[in-house]
Amino acid sequence: MGFSKMFMLNLGLLITVAYLANVIYKYLLTKRFSKTNYALSVILIIFSGWICMKFGFQLKDNVIFDLRVVPLIIASAVYSNPLTLVIIGVGIGAARLTFGINDAAMAGFINLSILGVVCACLNIWIRGSNLRLITKGIITIVIVNVLNTVNIAIFGVIPVKQYLLEITPITFPLTLALSCAFALMLWDFQQDRKQTVDLKRVNGLLRKQTEELRKAKIVQEERARQLALASQYKSEFLANMSHELRTPLNSIINLAEIIAESEGGDGSGEEAANYGKIIHKSGLDLLHLINDILDLSKVEAGRLEIVREDVIIAEIMQLMELDFEHTASQKGLAFDIVQKPGLPCTISSDGQRIGQILRNLLSNAFKFTHQGGVRLEIRPADQEEAPPGDWIVFAVSDTGIGVPEDKHAAIFEMFRQADGSISRRYGGTGLGLPISKDLARLLGGFITLRSEEGKGSTFSLYLPINVDPKEDGAGDAGSDLADSVALGPR
Structure with a gap:
């Protein structure tokens, strides 16, 4: 009767240890590294064997009967590395020595070390076998318990005849039954835990899919x-x-x-x-x-050709004056063309496209100006307003209706003007400035705008004075600069 009570106590202790291990893992160890968790789990299995011995049935002063083999059996189904099972078997055997070094303790050490090697072999067989998990578990439990009985009979301090006839008929069935019971409880617990993990994973996938659907909906x-x-x-x-x-x-x-x-x-x-x-x-x-x-x-098709040549700045000024002097006179507006000092006589660019851009800018300036005047100023660019290198600025200023700040970017888009009524009142298609922007980019430059509604506008065409044919993409950097200062065309 003493064996039964003590083995049931062992079983209760193992269940308690398993539950506490689960709580500790859930709230403390999930944030640690996997290697740390692995080492702690091995220590926990060895501790389970030790606690079984601590509360085992003491037959004599040095002889203890307990369920220390149960943690080893469970470990054989949990760990995938056979060497780990050898370490656990030797560890539980060594734990027996903490209760005193004697013949019984050495027999226990030898027994658990042998069982550790056997469980390692069974682990290899379990991984490679196609049998059902429950069948493999029963076979493992029976083999370990049989070998445990044989080892105690061979290495133990109790006479073989007394052990086999008086003790084994009680301890073997109890150990076998309680090993199966604990294994089934642990298996059921693991199934519930697996279902919980699967539910969490599914919920995580659903949340991720929901978030992706929400983002896709927004897009x-x-x-x-x-x-x-x-x-x-x-x-x-x-x-x-x-x-x-x-x-x-x-x-x-x-x-x-x-x-x-x-x-x-x-x-x-x-x-x-x-x-x-x-x-x-x-x-x-x-x-x-x-x-x-x-x-x-x-x-848009990338077929607009740029012909680079020496463009005389004075000729550009004369052409603009001839083109718009009559327009200024008809509308009663002042028209000034100013050339600042420090400019070269020529720049390397496409004169026809420069003229096209300036005609678009000046046409807009005269179109949207009813009183005051229009001014074309040609000057060198300051270092802070253009990318590195030598740049020239053609600034077209007017005293017209101006552009609202929130429309600066919009009027730079194709087919758009600052207001739908602009087209009906002033005419035009909204193509002039977008084309001018693209032409400026092809010339290696960019266009910026400073404007306030009702107070006129200043469009500035920035062009490099000399362009290396290998660096015709300079306009991209200029466009980035223009965007960074929140400027745009009308």
Whole structure:
């Protein structure tokens, strides 16, 4: 009866140790390194064997019967490294020596060391066998308990006949049954723990998928918004283009028909001349629109060629003065062209494209200015306003309607103007400045804007004075600089 009570006490202690180990792992060891957890688990198995011996059944002064083999059996199913099982067997055997070094203690040490080697071999067999887990567990429990009984009979201090006839019939069935019971309880506990871990993993995956779906939804909503915006811009552009193309074409067709039907007479020559002027202006407007569309398509297709040559700055000034002097006079606006000291006579660039950019900037300046004047200033760039190197600035300033700060970036986009009413009131397609921006980039430069609503604007074209053909990408750095100072075209 003493064996039964003491073995049940051992079983209760093993269950308690297992529960405490789970709590410690859950709240303390999960944040440690895996190697540390592995070493602590081995120590815990050895401690379980020691505590079984501590509360074992003491048959004589030096002879202790307990369930120390149970932790070793459990370890054979838990660990994948056979050497670990040898260490655990030797460790539990060495723990027996802490209760005194004597013949019984040495027998216990030898017994557990042998069982450690046997469990290591069983572990290799378990990993390679295709049998069900419960079958492999029963076979392991039976083999270890049988060998434990044989080892005690061989190495123990109790006479073999007395041990086999009086003690084994009681201890062997108890050890076998309690080993199976503890193994089943631990297996059930592990299944529950596995289900909990699986649920946590599934919940984590669901949370991750939910977050990814939320992000994807945001991306889709943003794309839908951009598509709707692009569709709106496209519609506005087509409406504007329809009006801009139809008006000059109708004028050309109608007035050409009138001239063709005119038979002359008093005053008919002067009237025909006026009609001719209107036809000429409408034709120029139509040509300008077509040129913008063609330039846009060339830029987008990467087919716009830049011809670098020595461009004389004085000639640029003269051309701009000739092109816009009449416009300034008609609108009653002052028009000044100023060249600051320190400029070279020529720059290496494409004169035709520089003129195209400046005409776009000056056309906008005159279009949106009703009083005051327009000024074109050509000067060297300061070091802090341009990338390293020598740069020249063509600054077009006006005293016109200005651009609201929140529209600085928007007006730099294709087909857009600061306000939808701008196109209806002033005309235009919103292509001039985006094309100018792309041309400036191709020339290795960039365009910036300083403007305040109602107080005029200053558009500045920055161009390198000399460009190495191998460094034609300098415009990218310039564009980054322009963006960093929150500037943009109109």
